[in-house]
Amino acid sequence: MTETTWKEKAAAKREALLSLIPPEWRLPTPLPPPAELPNVTGEEIRRHLSTQEILITESSAVGIVGKTSSGEWKCEDVVRAFCHRAAVAHQMINCLHEIFFDAAIKHAKILDAHFAKHGRLLGPLHGLPVSLKDTIHVAGVDTSMGIVGWLGTFEGAPLAETTSRPESTIVTHLRALGTIPYVKTSVPQGSFAGETINHIIGHTPNPANRNLVVGGSSGGEGGLLALYGSPIGLGTDIGGSIRVPASFNGCYGLKPSTGRLPFQGIASIVDGQAAIPFVVGPMGHSVGDLVFLTKALLAVEPWRSDPGVHELPWRDEVFESVRGRFRGKGERLAFGVMRSDGVVNPQPPVARALREVVQLLKSLGHTVIEWNPPPHAEALTIWRENILIDGGHAFHSALTLSGEPATPTVFGSKPSDPVDGTEVMRRTIALRDYRKAYLDYWNSTAALTGTGKPVDALIAPVHHGPPPAMGRVRYMGYTCAFNVLDYSVSVIPVTWARKDVDVYPSDYLPLNRMDSVVQNDYDAELLDGAPVGLQIVGQRLQEETVLGLSEEISRELARVQVARL
């Protein structure tokens, strides 16, 4: 395929996507450039919507299901509102890869008809629209994953027109729950970068400031959520792909440990790389919504259909116990705080976010200790060494299908030789040994917490900074390390960059060359107002603990912030 044809193919898809947006949902005039109109959230998007559409789309997932379940809202109205808002969002930030409004509305009508006729719900999440990252397969819908050569194929394999493309298992569960998928959201080329850019839909900028990136790889999901074009969505994460866009867009995300939620049948450009597996998890507007979807998915008993899922139902007693302790019922809690991973220091807004949360936790009587784990630099080496044992062969073969070049920000943009089996085994051992050393370190904090027990969770940066300008994500070590460890991690929004207070100290001494580059990247003026989140980190399979703590910390943060106003 010549260069022209991959460009043509990409352009055709881009146009086909836009053509799926009904004329009445098109923006009347093109948006001004980002320099003139950086922020398209809030009133900027609301003015394209009716009052009722705003009311619906700014409701929580829990609230929506309450209304659809009582019959107060029709599923069709709910889905139409989200389709409309997502359509506008896409025109603002290129955040969609696939649009299937018609199927979704048809689906909603069936739910409504069933409810009207039988007075019964079709699943506990009756009528809840759910957006999906483009790595997740939906029957009858393309999965390009930002790769031109994958368009009109099944993961690059030619598609006989009669062949049905298998749906990801989690989508089957979502349907059984009564939810309504309606869009698939944009990802970087191959879904393998921290910035969402590909040759099909171009760049997905940050809706809060279109001069900044949306993050990746679940970037479209993050941007769509920031614009309230979705009540809740699913992302995937192998190095920070749920957490970075959650942080960059002021929303919440859960990266569960492997084996908690079903990854069966989700696309991956490193498919078959098993040492550091991809996981799927929810992204949304509140911890309550993440809990809502996670509990619902576990209630389906996903281990019955995905052999990779452990039989581990939602443990409400763990969730409630940690919440109770946060509020002072029972033993006080102990937290670790990671001020720096020793490779790249957090930029001032992130350092302040950490200070604010630590202050909050201490003010509530909880213990916070400094975190000095086995070097995270080692975790990053282990991550890099395990993630591309094929030297990027699968990724570059996928590009070859159309002839498109690699985008500059993609991970593994230059192919290398695959490593041999002996080396694969050595790398797996290094990973296992690091996990053991980290667990031993975690246990050793029992001597420091004053409770006689190790810390309950760790507070850590998601990224070294707020969303930067394009090409400056550079480093994802703060998230990668917890993929190496396979820990359960949630992300909560904590604050916004403030040019007045968030400045490097005048005597700041960079840790190293990379840290110096990151320091120079920091533009207080440009980043002013950009969201900053933090990671709440638990050990492996501790989703209930991190969600419980996230819920409590978020509520207290909101209380403090309101009190300040």
Add this chain to the structure above:
Amino acid sequence: MTETTWKEKAAAKREALLSLIPPEWRLPTPLPPPAELPNVTGEEIRRHLSTQEILITESSAVGIVGKTSSGEWKCEDVVRAFCHRAAVAHQMINCLHEIFFDAAIKHAKILDAHFAKHGRLLGPLHGLPVSLKDTIHVAGVDTSMGIVGWLGTFEGAPLAETTSRPESTIVTHLRALGTIPYVKTSVPQGSFAGETINHIIGHTPNPANRNLVVGGSSGGEGGLLALYGSPIGLGTDIGGSIRVPASFNGCYGLKPSTGRLPFQGIASIVDGQAAIPFVVGPMGHSVGDLVFLTKALLAVEPWRSDPGVHELPWRDEVFESVRGRFRGKGERLAFGVMRSDGVVNPQPPVARALREVVQLLKSLGHTVIEWNPPPHAEALTIWRENILIDGGHAFHSALTLSGEPATPTVFGSKPSDPVDGTEVMRRTIALRDYRKAYLDYWNSTAALTGTGKPVDALIAPVHHGPPPAMGRVRYMGYTCAFNVLDYSVSVIPVTWARKDVDVYPSDYLPLNRMDSVVQNDYDAELLDGAPVGLQIVGQRLQEETVLGLSEEISRELARVQVARL
């Protein structure tokens, strides 16, 4: 190192081992050859022991702990009895690699002194001797794993005399429970074969018929148990290494799924091969004893010290519920029965064992359906392809340390090229797809059971035959397939080969060349009386279910067998 020196080194170890047996425990005269005295179990070994020693060593693990906990038996007497019996067993069948009687007796004295002084137990399994397969590291004790070059090293790495060798995590737990390790049992060279032969201690024959093999790789463990030289032990399994020796020695074994019991720090010749992981599990004289040790190990919360263990406590309600259903309380059970894996048919005694169990289950009102899963031949290919991604490099490097040749029956006796990362990924995908297809098949049996639910468990051969003569294990497909699936499997003894009834039908048509070889291997005269076990197979992480069913089936089998007498 020249050939002489590896032979010398092996001989020196062999002698050193024997020298650890006190003179009063030495056999007064050499044993007659196997042809004259095939069976050394029962009275043959008992006559070397006192009545009290026989009473102690033929007690269950549960019974022993009952007596040591009440103070009726001293731990020292218990340990001495097992040391004595194990010493005799070793002189009969070469079943030990390491003897640490002195340390064990010292340990027992400490427990006794503590109990005498404080009236308290040092752990819930106070004073229970536990034998360990040689792959498990014990502080201050060698781990050769049947490799000459590993003697006096830590997994082949030179050992500074001051360096402490890390103990396997499960041993730390065993000590915390109050158990007393006292021997490590023999394995094939590299612990990677179905027959227990190595250049250090030679061959471990089957104690019930020394003309037959003991199985492998936990062969010494199986043989020691058959001679009641241990109340309970730990084996490891990646292709049948717990199950085959359990079946060949008329004892019980549990191969748990990955992540249930801590494998951290156990030696493996395919260390770093993560697709089909080794697991550790108990082997013993009854299901009750397996449950006893498994529950105790889970009560230690092993996930707190091994990052590979899932937080999944013992689920007594599952264990009791399946037992109740077996006895007619609640829904009846449904079983699959695998009469053949389509590669090698079971020899007549195994076919009869299946028929007897099926008849029993049906007589109790349970449903049994024929098992037609995704081809097991495919599972075997996947097993072979994933297990040696280094082409056997680690194994052959270990042999090179001393210059010893590979033993003929070892798996991967000829090295090949390591495969590359792309191929590793392809093989991992094949494994995952097979697991999914198998799970789908399992679920599909809901249409056949008449209960509307899939089968609760599968009954399958452990091996195509009873223990054969040396060099004739040939095929371990019946066990390997369930390592590919990572299923929970227990082995129960079912019957013994009977030359009068167990004959191939005169019109028997071999499936293929291998099946024909296996048919020719079958020597009804030689194998008469040899033990035959079966696998009780559950899905992943269903240890409670398979143990519950094993307990019930074993009890009913005993009842039927007694009734027949």
